[in-house]
Amino acid sequence: MSSESEARSPLDDSEVEESFREELEEDDEPKVCQVCGDKATGYHFNAMTCEGCKGFFRRAMKGPAKFRCPFQNNCLITKSNRRQCQFCRLQKCLSIGMLKELIMSDEAVEKRRMLIRRKKMAEDPAVLSDHQESLIQELLEAHRKTFDTTFSDCQFRPLDRDQNPMSEYSLKNSCSQNSPNLMGPVELRKPVESSLPQGSSSSSFSNCQEAEKSSKREKAFTTLPHITDLSTYMMQNVINYAKILKPFRALTIEDQISLLKGAMFEMVQMRFNMTFNENTGIWECGPLNYCMDDAARAGFQPHLLDPLMKFHYTLRRLHLDEKEYVLMQTISLFSPDRTGVTQHGAVDKYQELLACTLKIYIESKRTGPEKYLLFPKIMACLTEMRTMNEEYNKQVLQIQDIQPEVSPLMLEIVSQHS
Incomplete structure (x- = not known):
């Protein structure tokens, strides 16, 4: 050499x-x-x-x-x-x-x-393409047309918190620590079986069950009328949002219904999360303030409410901006594996576009090393929401069986799993 x-x-x-x-x-x-x-x-x-x-x-x-x-x-x-x-x-x-x-x-x-x-x-920093920028703007405009965080146009039945006995959830997770004026008096009832004398006949037990059921109908879920109105209002807004989107309108009516039924609970909760105060545990919806006990007083049980409360804290602490929330909601809507969906290819292709847009948006707009973990954390929240979907549908039907005040739209949404 x-x-x-x-x-x-x-x-x-x-x-x-x-x-x-x-x-x-x-x-x-x-x-x-x-x-x-x-x-x-x-x-x-x-x-x-x-x-x-x-x-x-x-x-x-x-x-x-x-x-x-x-x-x-x-x-x-x-x-x-x-x-x-x-x-x-x-x-x-x-x-x-x-x-x-x-x-x-x-x-x-x-x-x-x-x-x-x-x-x-x-x-080579991540940069949104013109198509992705246009997509975000389209989704944002549709969202703003269909969701007012001030709830200024809402007309719901009164939220009656005074007469309803506190549930098991209320006893464990009372929000009175943060907002005592939201809570009503505490009243506990023993289970029906514990009040039966020994040797009671099956007919007397049945009569007691009917009496208990009748009592529940009278005063069990006093916040249910208001919560039903609120939920129906939110669901109608989600439907209006989806109908604005061209890729959604391009699907068959059957697939549109299947996607809305599958994603409705998740999208409503994500919209509610935009009003959630992580310091107080209160949803601040303009003139209306809610705590989780309002849902408990409407008949929902801890098996749903406990993980739901955890979800709201987890998602809110990501401090998403409005565009990130909107992309997240739309990813949930366009899920090709929802029950009843037939146009899997078209739905999957659009969901992939949404996910890539969200990822690049985060990388291009966020600063600091934590931005590299934000996208997987958002996707984990979407997965967590899906685990609660079935339980929500189940509890809505149980509430309707005890106190038939659930709206026809809510029943239609949960009928997919009935």
Whole structure:
């Protein structure tokens, strides 16, 4: 080798290769692998070789195997026979000056790859395309037309909190700590069975059940009329939102219904989350303030309310902006695996576009390292919502059986799982 090559400072393979590629741009003369004669791609481990011999040398030096020549230790290594004798091929690598010391450890390779990725991300920041910008604006306008966070146009039946006995949820998770004026008096009832005398007949037990059921109808869920009006209002707004979207209108009526039924509970809760105060645990809907006990007084049970409350805290603490909320809601709407959906391809394609848009929006608009975890956290919240969907449908039907005041729209939405 020339004195210039011998004086070369020990550089790692990638740096030398990058330098060599720059030289190739200035010199069109083909380079030949000094091991096997194949076309060389650069200097690897201090010698000009092809990619094949480069990989062979790295594996040979890092592996425990010891090679033996089946012939006379002087095989001629060519492109066609280089795999026939590993011993002589390795000796040729060493003889042309390839150095084991220049082989990077697996940890060093991974660290270098991470640095390259970070450098590339810094040089090429995520940027929304014109189509994605237009998509976000379209969704945002549709959202603002169909959701008023001040609830200024709402006309609901009064929210009666005074006469309704506190539920099991109220006892465990009373919001009176944060807003005592929202709570009514505490009243506990024993289960029907505990008040029966020993030896009671099945008919008397049945009569007691009917009496208890009648009593529940009279005063069990005093906030139900208001909560029904509120829920129906929110559902109508979600329907109006979906009807504005061109990709939604392009689907069959049957698929539109299936998507709305599947996503309704999730989208309503995500919209409610935009009004949630994480410091007080109160939903501040303009002149209307709600705590979770209002839902309990409407008949909903802890099996739903406990994870739902946790969800609202989790999502609100992500501090999403309006555009992120809207994209999240629409991803939920366009879920191809909802029961009854037939146009899976069209729905899946649009959901993928929404998800990519949300991811790029976060990367381009957010700052700080936490932005790289925000997208997966949002997707985890969507998954968590789906686990509560079935329980919500189940409890709505149970409430309707005890106190038939659930609106026809609510019943139609939950009928998918009935």
